[in-house]
Amino acid sequence: QKEVEQNSGPLSVPEGAIASLNCTYSDRGSQSFFWYRQYSGKSPELIMFIYSNGDKEDGRFTAQLNKASQYVSLLIRDSQPSDSATYLCAVRSNTNAGKSTFGDGTTLTVKP
Amino acid sequence: NAGVTQTPKFRILKIGQSMTLQCTQDMNHNYMYWYRQDPGMGLKLIYYSVGAGITDKGEVPNGYNVSRSTTEDFPLRLELAAPSQTSVYFCASSYSNSGGRYGYTFGSGTRLTVV
Numbered sequence: 595q596k597e598v599e600q601n602s603g604p605l606s607v608p609e610g611a612i613a614s615l616n617c618t619y620s621d622r623g624s625q626s627f628f629w630y631r632q633y634s635g636k637s638p639e640l641i642m643f644i645y646s647n648g649d650k651e652d653g654r655f656t657a658q659l660n661k662a663s664q665y666v667s668l669l670i671r672d673s674q675p676s677d678s679a680t681y682l683c684a685v686r687s688n689t690n691a692g693k694s695t696f697g698d699g700t701t702l703t704v705k706p
Numbered sequence: 707n708a709g710v711t712q713t714p715k716f717r718i719l720k721i722g723q724s725m726t727l728q729c730t731q732d733m734n735h736n737y738m739y740w741y742r743q744d745p746g747m748g749l750k751l752i753y754y755s756v757g758a759g760i761t762d763k764g765e766v767p768n769g770y771n772v773s774r775s776t777t778e779d780f781p782l783r784l785e786l787a788a789p790s791q792t793s794v795y796f797c798a799s800s801y802s803n804s805g806g807r808y809g810y811t812f813g814s815g816t817r818l819t820v821v
Contacts, residue, residue: 625807630810636814638810638812640811682749684809691756692737693764697748
């Protein structure tokens with residue numbers, strides 16, 4: 595079992611729809627959870643982080659965390675073609691030099 | 707404020723050659739990391755450092771080496787390049803803090819091909 599697993603995708607949604615990206619993790623000691631967006635040929639860019647159970651909203655993005663189920667999700671409302679990218683879920687411990695373990699990513703395509 | 711700067715952006719190496727990938731950050735981050743990303747895959751940790759003079763192996767360290775003589779610089783050395791080292795290499799940095807609540811700032815990456 596991978597430490598961090600994401601829906602393999604690709605995921606395709608029409609413009610204006612809600613895109614839902616999911617991630618599960620195996621280490622119950624994980625403390626912080628991150629979503630990075632990576633455009634093709636570019637480096638990852640941090641877009642959301644969450645460390646408490648529940649929802650965290652930032653503009654069109656909502657991160658959801660359920661530590662009991664070891665589950666993290668990212669919702670993108672009113673999806674735009676510019677949201678087309680690969681989304682990487684990362685899990686970080688508060689010990690061990692703060693190393694992050696990444697999932698393989700889910701590629702999202704938003705069709706106009 | 708440049709963030710994390712990586713050089714070179716592209717490089718083609720012949721099998722058996724060596725090279726150093728440079729990484730510099732100007733954010734006074736203590737934590738620095740080297741990851742590699744193979745096509746369609748996530749990021750695999752090669753080496754990391756929690757401060758000047760302190761480095762440690764990550765998940766895939768074989769064939770690589772690092773040093774950290776200053777807070778700003780964290781070069782990655784490839785010795786005796788092999789085709790399996792063809793990949794995109796990312797350097798990242800982060801604040802050190804309790805709770806690990808800071809994400810990474812990534813450099814723009816180095817695309818390496820070994821032929």
